[in-house]
Amino acid sequence: MSFLRARAAPALRRSYATAAGPVEAAGVKVLGIENGLRPATSSVTIVVKGGSRYEPAVGTAHVLKNFAFKTTAEGSALKNVRKTELYGGVLSSGLGREHLYLNAENVFVPLLASVLSSTQFLPWEYSELVLPNVQGEAQAAAACPIAAGIDAAHAVAFRRGLGNSIYASPNSPVTLDNVKQFAQAAFAKNNIAVIGQGISTEALASAVQQSFGSGSAAGGNLSTSPSQYFGGEERLPLDTHSNPSAKPTLVIAYGQQGAETPELAVLPHLLGGESALKWVPGTSPLSKAAAKVPGAQVRSFTTGYSDAALFNIVIQAPTNEGVRSVAQEVAQAIKATSNISEEEFSRAIAKARFAEATKLDTAESLIVSTANAVLAGQAPKPHALESLSASAVSKAAGELFKAKPTVVAIGNTHVLPYADELGL
Numbered sequence: 001m002s003f004l005r006a007r008a009a010p011a012l013r014r015s016y017a018t019a020a021g022p023v024e025a026a027g028v029k030v031l032g033i034e035n036g037l038r039p040a041t042s043s044v045t046i047v048v049k050g051g052s053r054y055e056p057a058v059g060t061a062h063v064l065k066n067f068a069f070k071t072t073a074e075g076s077a078l079k080n081v082r083k084t085e086l087y088g089g090v091l092s093s094g095l096g097r098e099h100l101y102l103n104a105e106n107v108f109v110p111l112l113a114s115v116l117s118s119t120q121f122l123p124w125e126y127s128e129l130v131l132p133n134v135q136g137e138a139q140a141a142a143a144c145p146i147a148a149g150i151d152a153a154h155a156v157a158f159r160r161g162l163g164n165s166i167y168a169s170p171n172s173p174v175t176l177d178n179v180k181q182f183a184q185a186a187f188a189k190n191n192i193a194v195i196g197q198g199i200s201t202e203a204l205a206s207a208v209q210q211s212f213g214s215g216s217a218a219g220g221n222l223s224t225s226p227s228q229y230f231g232g233e234e235r236l237p238l239d240t241h242s243n244p245s246a247k248p249t250l251v252i253a254y255g256q257q258g259a260e261t262p263e264l265a266v267l268p269h270l271l272g273g274e275s276a277l278k279w280v281p282g283t284s285p286l287s288k289a290a291a292k293v294p295g296a297q298v299r300s301f302t303t304g305y306s307d308a309a310l311f312n313i314v315i316q317a318p319t320n321e322g323v324r325s326v327a328q329e330v331a332q333a334i335k336a337t338s339n340i341s342e343e344e345f346s347r348a349i350a351k352a353r354f355a356e357a358t359k360l361d362t363a364e365s366l367i368v369s370t371a372n373a374v375l376a377g378q379a380p381k382p383h384a385l386e387s388l389s390a391s392a393v394s395k396a397a398g399e400l401f402k403a404k405p406t407v408v409a410i411g412n413t414h415v416l417p418y419a420d421e422l423g424l
Contacts, residue, residue, distance in 0.1 A: 034199070044199070046105045052166045109211045111247055149410050151166070178275050193368060234407075236410045262387075264396065265302065269352045297315075300312065311400060
């Protein structure tokens with residue numbers, strides 16, 4: 001048994017992805033990431049600096065995302081989809097506050113290039129295909145308390161720019177001309193990076209050179225103001241008609257200027273929330289807070305951007321009174337971060353290191369974590385956790401929690417607490 005285990009160990013040992021800095025091909029930044037294993041399939045993602053913070057009108061980026069893989073100069077939307085099916089490929093698009101993502105298998109790099117350079121923006125596709133998808137995604141997000149809460153928290157925390165919703169609004173119609181103008185600026189080569197997973201940088205650069213040689217314009221101007229954190233409160237009623245299973249929700253968030261720091265990356269693992277073991281309540285401060293109310297859940301996480309970061313705590317419970325009770329415990333846990341023990345710090349660092357490693361497990365997390373660095377022409381690097389100390393994390397947490405909190409309550413607004421009632 002030990003002999004078999006010893007022979008199997010090299011094959012099962014995690015092989016970390018390695019990547020040098022990005023190269024430039026056809027005016028586009030290119031980076032291939034390999035982990036030393038032969039993958040079953042390779043994926044290629046085009047990262048466009050065209051998220052909602054850059055949109056000229058509310059919802060423009062959301063509409064542009066849904067125009068992906070529609071009719072281009074290379075063929076109709078039906079042809080593109082049918083060709084993808086025949087090759088066994090998968091096409092997808094995603095939108096964040098800073099970036100638009102187009103994902104496909106590596107054999108479809110020419111198709112990805114044609115999406116950027118020659119999407120036709122046909123009026124009938126806009127009205128019959130794009131708008132229904134946009135409306136459906138916006139309605140689904142509005143019916144999800146967590147999605148609506150995080151979206152509202154960004155609006156309260158940053159107001160404009162990063163505060164722009166990633167979903168279109170029925171109160172702010174988007175015209176086809178708005179989308180065309182935004183696409184022309186966003187799809188410029190200086191706003192584009194191509195990241196491949198399971199493919200070498202050299203092979204990917206060669207494919208990009210062939211497909212993007214006569215691609216989008218050489219320059220584009222997307223204006224946005226530097227992010228500034230404000231904080232504040234928002235209170236929204238809970239729509240149980242469109243989503244009967246929706247629970248009352250409270251989002252507590254704190255923002256900071258500048259990109260996510262190693263200290264901030266450790267903080268969610270220090271406070272915790274979700275248990276690492278199924279059917280076990282957990283031993284972290286936020287896990288203990290949730291365990292006091294049956295059915296309650298608490299999770300903490302950070303959302304990092306190029307010039308700002310937001311630390312979020314999401315509280316849910318079956319009742320509004322339950323959310324209020326858990327929120328009071330969470331507020332006490334936040335205040336306790338000013339005095340971190342060495343044992344708590346060691347546990348948090350171990351969890352943070354594991355989280356850094358698991359970013360390699362899915363294409364989505366890998367792309368999101370490397371996008372800003374590649375667009376800046378830099379090699380992606382993990383957080384420098386080794387140099388941290390308990391006192392440094394305590395100090396950083398104290399500075400973060402001194403700021404005005406962002407609190408979003410979704411449910412019975414007469415019962416859910418205000419920030420000052422929690423002592424925040």
